[in-house]
Amino acid sequence: MNLIIQTIIGNQQSLKQQQRLHTQNIDTVSLQWFEADRRIIRTTTAAGRDIAFRLLKEGQRLHHDDVVYLDTQLAIVVQIEPSEVMVLAPQTLPEMARACYEIGNKHTPLFLDGNELLLPFDKPLFEWLQAAGFAPVRQQRRLSEQLRANSAPGVGGGHAHSHAHASSDHHHH
Structure with missing residues (x-):
């Protein structure tokens, strides 16, 4: 078949x-x-x-x-399938904003699970996040709700790459 x-x-x-x-x-x-x-x-x-x-x-x-x-x-x-991830649990909105901004600048895929940010495990980034005070935790988790930028083509005056904005696109079929 x-x-x-x-x-x-x-x-x-x-x-x-x-x-x-x-x-x-x-x-x-x-x-x-x-x-x-x-x-x-x-x-x-x-x-x-x-x-x-x-x-x-x-x-x-x-x-x-x-x-x-x-x-x-x-x-x-x-x-x-679950994979090796870094989990961040920002406690305040400013901390969440700073985490998303810093991670966005690194162009790393970012996932949202409740109030936690999940990223594919990467040792240099993990160490950077620790040094930046984000207290990342290494875990096996399923990455499924990826945050996406909603930039339409042709918008933004020729800016070549998109920036992620927090959104939760829960599917209601």
């Missing part, structure tokens, strides 16, 4: 609540966090099904527990 996935059906929890997820046969496809926003991915599910993602919609990215295939017999669900 060679499946080509072009759209995300919804989140596993919301589909269960809407009673659209009837099947007990759930297959999973495991991805690393950095694969989640690739437009084209070829991989194999846990049960050995060959699948290809061809997600061509702008800004579309895969999230943990996304259902990407659903019929009466089978559901295929995305699993974002």
Whole structure:
């Protein structure tokens, strides 16, 4: 079975609540966090099904527990694998702002989990964050809600790179 996935059906929890997820046969496809926003991915599910993602919609990215295939017999669900991360828990809004500003200047992917900032582990950056007084913690966590800059092309007078602004894009399908 060679499946080509072009759209995300919804989140596993919301589909269960809407009673659209009837099947007990759930297959999973495991991805690393950095694969989640690739437009084209070829991989194999846990049960050995060959699948290809061809997600061509702008800004579309895969999230943990996304259902990407659903019929009466089978559901295929995305699993974002936990990875080694740095966790920052700024205690005040100014501290959060400073952390986001400094990290943004380093062009490192930044993820939000509740009130915590998560970044892929990087030893020099970890040591820099410690020296800057942010008290980063090294953990195994799942990176799935990446902060994104909302800069439209052509806006900003030729400024070549985008800057991240805190936003929470929770998906309500």
